[in-house]
Amino acid sequence: MNKLSVILRGSLRPLASLRLTVLCLLVGMLLIFAGTLDQVHIGIHGAQEKYFRSFTTLWKIPGLAFGNFHFGYLPLPGGYLIGSILLINLLAAHIARFRLLWRQIGILLIHIGIMLLLIGELLTGLLAEESVMNLDEGERSSYSESNRKTELVFIREIDGNKEQVVAIPEKMLENSEGETLHHPLLPFSLHIEKFMANAELKLRTENASALPSGATTGIGVQVTASRKARSGKPDEQDSTTALVELRAEDDGKLGKWLFSKNLRVQSFKYGGNTFFMSVRRQRSYKPFTLELVDFTHDRYAGTNIPKNFSSKLRLIHPAAGVNREVLVFMNNPLRYGGYTFYQQGFDNNDTTSILQVVRNPAWIMPYASCTMVGVGLIIQFGMHLVRFSRRRRKP
Amino acid sequence: MCLPPQFRDHNRPVIRNLLHTLLLFSLASCHRQEIRVYTVEKENQNEAAIQTHPAKVSMPTSLPDGWEPLAPSGMRKASYHIQSVGNDSLDCSVISFPGVAGGLDANVNRWRKEVGLEALGASELRASIIHSAIDNHKALIVDINGHDRATLGAIVPLKHETWFFKLSGSPKAISSQKENFASFLENVRIDATQAEALGQFTATQHQSRSLERPTITYRLPEGWKEMQPTTMRVASFSIPGTGGLDADVSVIPLPGKAGTDLSSLNQWRRQLKLEEVTQIDDLSIRQIGNLKYKVVDISSTEALINGEHKARILVAFTEKADHKWFFKMVGAESVVVRETQNFFSMISSVAYGE
Structure with missing residues (x-):
């Protein structure tokens, strides 16, 4: 491994953090929860625009009001921000941590599939027209x-x-x-x-x-x-x-x-x-x-x-x-x-x-990504199964 | 919740790169807005027709007792003054607007404010609306009771316009006119398929048309008593039955197609407190005289007459001279069954005037 590669991997390590992944997933769950609650008031289209196709948003937490004064606001990162960070996080993880090995082909396929899914959603949000x-x-x-x-x-x-x-x-x-x-x-x-x-x-x-x-x-x-x-x-x-x-x-x-x-x-x-x-x-x-x-x-x-x-x-x-x-x-x-x-x-x-x-020019991407994730899962679990059964056969 | 330490501590260039990437995404999300110019085939249009193809909505010519038609004014397509119980009077207006006319919620809440009630949230408001139908078109019935004012309304959203039927007055007077209002709405005819753009219909036009209604001659069956025709009925009969169980026969011509067979059938089924149907099973074709008639013969399942006798409706209808003719006998089941032969004999004797 040359020096440049070491520096690159070292510099990307913070972005490749698994804790960052977990943090994004947790905030994503909170965002979905907030969007689902708010959908009652602003409709599905409104919720989609406000929470998922934005970089930041402000959730008006229901029930936190004193008379006419509502004090329960929580700023949240929007779907575009979380998706972008997750995408960068995943890419960085592959560069910094993973190596191209045959035994990791399943994981690689799963991750590429997820990346395609994230990019596909971004492209759909930007390019798709509905009428x-x-x-x-x-x-x-x-x-x-x-x-x-x-x-x-x-x-x-x-x-x-x-x-x-x-x-x-x-x-x-x-x-x-x-x-x-x-x-x-x-x-x-x-x-x-x-x-x-x-x-x-x-x-x-x-x-x-x-x-x-x-x-x-x-x-x-x-x-x-x-x-x-x-x-x-x-x-x-x-x-x-x-x-x-x-x-x-x-x-x-x-x-x-x-x-x-x-x-x-x-x-x-x-x-x-x-x-x-x-x-x-x-x-x-x-x-x-x-x-x-x-x-x-x-x-x-x-x-x-x-x-x-x-x-x-x-x-x-x-x-x-x-x-x-x-x-x-x-x-x-x-x-x-x-x-x-x-x-x-x-x-x-x-x-x-x-x-x-x-x-939607990106309509094929969710299909392709889900197929890749599916194939990746089959390969990954198949390999585990083969390894497990071999181990059991040994006396 | 805070960011992991390694994310906070090092590698500012990496964070800067991340911010650059995000900036690129945000720039990409800014859709460029510009004036578009295009040339298309000319639509069949004039000022009113480009966007709106008004439905043909006909007000009933036969009005409930105490309902007095007023001349349409301003945006009112029809207007009625109703003298109700005591000295209470009510106002009934019929208005149409193009498009969704501000939306359902806004209009219902406006009516609520008019009677001194607070506006409702979307979910409460939707829960307060009764879904119904007027001449087979979706209608939303709203019953709003304030302290001293009340409104009973029907909102009919059509493809290019929304019609508002609104009865307003004191809660007591509204309560006494509920059945009449329902009967009025039942007789409203909506033809949304005709895109006669400029032919908006008014009550005045309809009244003048009713003067030109067609006539018939017939042979009166034995035991039947001729009654005075009304604005809607060109002939009307009463058939005395035993024990005060009379039957009523009406002959009503309605111009044009006068709604679908299904809408008419459901209107009669509602009269007998039967559930509405989506398919026509109770209809047969019968040759009466020189014409083919569609015949509907239905009975109530409950004892609707004096709480002891089932009711029955026998209707024969046909299309003749640009009208749909309805011959309808309604009464206690025993009387209707007994008079069925006379009913068809009378129809076979009918000669339609020009």
Whole structure:
């Protein structure tokens, strides 16, 4: 062993500490416990973002309150931090402590599998996109909509049968509160007066004492909008709302509009064009189209408990010469073009199918890592078994 | 809990490397946000249709006693004034909003605040909601009782919109109108499949349509007594039975498809206090006169009439002249069985007007 190797191993030894592994696992358990408890309040998505896809988090320990004053807060490392430390810890352990020996091949496979699992989860968190596609029977669609993210869109008709969409993501609206956004395809600029990640809208006629929304034109004049906390619950969607003033260089201020996910599309004529404006769920267009041919829903006799539901779809991708029918049902998704379409649900008296659309470049990693861990365990325990049985045979 | 000593004591470069790695991870997690521009096929849209395809929701034309329709105003699709017990009056409003309209929790808690109650947490609130159905669409029933104000509401979340049916008044008056409100909701018709974007339906339109309702002529069976038609019934009969056990026959035409067969069947089963079904087993096809009718014949399992006699419902329905025609006989089982032949004879004699 040369000197450099000795120095490297020595310097990595603190990071390779087994105590650090145990510490990370214990904190990880605490994090899972905290996330599970908090999931009741903030929903599965909220818990996932707050506890597991973050570097640090603050757990509001339930029950530790004096009147309205809550004093039970515990800062915790988030899932990304614990996962990263575990990954480094495992890598360091291999460099500092383990040697490439045939008798350790099982352990090596198990550890590589765990590393892949950690990296896979990180890549999933960073790269995976989840959205939904709602299709009525007979309807075609080439886009899916985000579960959580929204966008403010300005739609303008071009060439008679096409429309040009300028979509401003919710995050950009949030970061631009008080600022002005410009885009060369819009003949006006957008001054974001107020952004609300979630808002409660009420009619002014029903709530006369509430302050008006601030809108000077459009349907926003008739409503009030008050800020609300974000909801992370799976069955609720935040009502992204923004008060935006449209400004033009030549004509000055063109009015303040209230855009909200809970308001209908509004239109505005300017410069010879009609713009349709709304806040909607962020769309992701695909190069292919899906048509819902038929949706079937079987229930257990005499109950409303679903037994099976499936969607017969037609996949149309002219550029690839694809036009075929596919059947999607529970645990039998359609994988095409890097997307996976799972049967998620149904609506409207079984005439609408809801497909979950997942794009996860790292989808293979959990399968590969679990296989490696499984094979590693079999080898490791197999070797122990052989050794044990040999020892027993000796007199 | 503290870090192991060797982690704290040495090798600052290693810790620095660790921090660098973490920084890289955190930078990688910052998703870049930018304005997207794309061109797509034009959707079949106009201002209202881009996002919302409003369902066609029809208010009942036959209202419970004491219910007086008011002209729709502002956002109200329909509005009713109800004179209840004593001098108490109630207000019934029907409103729809696009999308989820702020969410279930926010709306129910708003109603709670209106009657002077505290907002509830999500789990308590969900537990207080009764799951039901209006014309085969999911409906969430909320019964909120404050000290001097109460609200009975139904929230119907549809694909692109949410409908709110709200009855508000004093707790005593609400209590006296619960059955009427349920009966009102039972007769609401929702057609969410038609995406007629701009054709939002109002009570006024429906009332004017009811004036144009179709007519029939028929031969009156012996022993049957003609009753005054109502806004919903084009013909109505009473069949006197022995011991005060009368049966009632109604002829009701509803425009369009008027809900599914299953929703109608379950509505009649509810009347007989039978459990709802998910499949139609109690339906037969019968040729009556020149037309084929679907026939449902169901009996209660409990003695619903005077606590001594089982009730029975016999319904024949068919589609004719853009309407679904319901001929329904309901009464004590013995009377319905006895009058079955007369019931079908009367139907076979029916001539539908244009």
